[in-house]
Amino acid sequence: MSLDRFYPIFDHVDWLERLVPLGIKLVQLRIKDRSDTDIKAQIRRAKKICAAQDCTLIINDYWKIALDEGCAYVHLGQEDLDHADIAAIRTGGMALGLSTHDKAELARALALSPDYIALGPIYPTILKKMKWHEQGIDRLSTWRGLMGNTPLVAIGGMSIARAQGAFDAGADCVAAVTDITLNASPEDRVREWLAATR
Ligand SMILES: Cc1ncc(COP(=O)(O)OP(=O)(O)O)c(N)n1
Numbered sequence: 001m002s003l004d005r006f007y008p009i010f011d012h013v014d015w016l017e018r019l020v021p022l023g024i025k026l027v028q029l030r031i032k033d034r035s036d037t038d039i040k041a042q043i044r045r046a047k048k049i050c051a052a053q054d055c056t057l058i059i060n061d062y063w064k065i066a067l068d069e070g071c072a073y074v075h076l077g078q079e080d081l082d083h084a085d086i087a088a089i090r091t092g093g094m095a096l097g098l099s100t101h102d103k104a105e106l107a108r109a110l111a112l113s114p115d116y117i118a119l120g121p122i123y124p125t126i127l128k129k130m131k132w133h134e135q136g137i138d139r140l141s142t143w144r145g146l147m148g149n150t151p152l153v154a155i156g157g158m159s160i161a162r163a164q165g166a167f168d169a170g171a172d173c174v175a176a177v178t179d180i181t182l183n184a185s186p187e188d189r190v191r192e193w194l195a196a197t198r
Pocket residue numbers: 009028030060061075076077078079080097098099118119120128153155175
């Protein structure tokens with residue numbers, strides 16, 4: 001399954017309702033600190049929105065709810081992996097994306113034959129506090145060389161101006177959060193991303 005080159009990430013389904021119809025073909029719902037009932041309701045809405053727009057929906061963290069709700073794709077970080085049932089995810093037919101930040105994490109991820117691997121933070125991020133220093137663009141080339149044909153996602157401090165450098169270094173796809181959500185016009189920003197990555 002090939003990934004669209006533009007991979008926006010949002011923390012509430014309201015963002016998907018507003019922005020996916022602009023032409024987004026790959027999106028992550030990254031909900032934090034909500035009840036299971038609320039998460040389930042948001043996932044149900046997100047599935048409808050994405051199905052109507054032919055957009056691939058990736059659910060962050062909540063692999064069990066995603067499985068129960070018939071979702072097609074989940075994203076897990078290294079801590080999430082400690083508690084996830086990978087066999088259940090695979091038996092349930094879900095595709096799997098994984099986060100990596102160093103070579104040990106990359107080896108762990110590759111052993112699970114994921115559908116993509118994300119490397120971050122490529123640049124400093126203001127979204128969340130991370131123990132990882134910025135990786136830099138060159139690290140994407142290192143990952144590319146170690147990953148065979150597994151798709152590579154660049155994340156962390158990404159912007160349109162920085163995207164081409166990530167692609168040139170070997171990324172297949174660029175993920176972004178605050179470049180869109182903190183923009184004065186998220187709609188215009190999404191249109192700009194789409195134009196720059198198509
Ligand atoms: C595409 C993509 N890459 C990395 C992450 C981060 O996942 P994780 O390390 O589990 O951290 P949280 O996003 O859960 O805070 C991601 N969500 N998506």
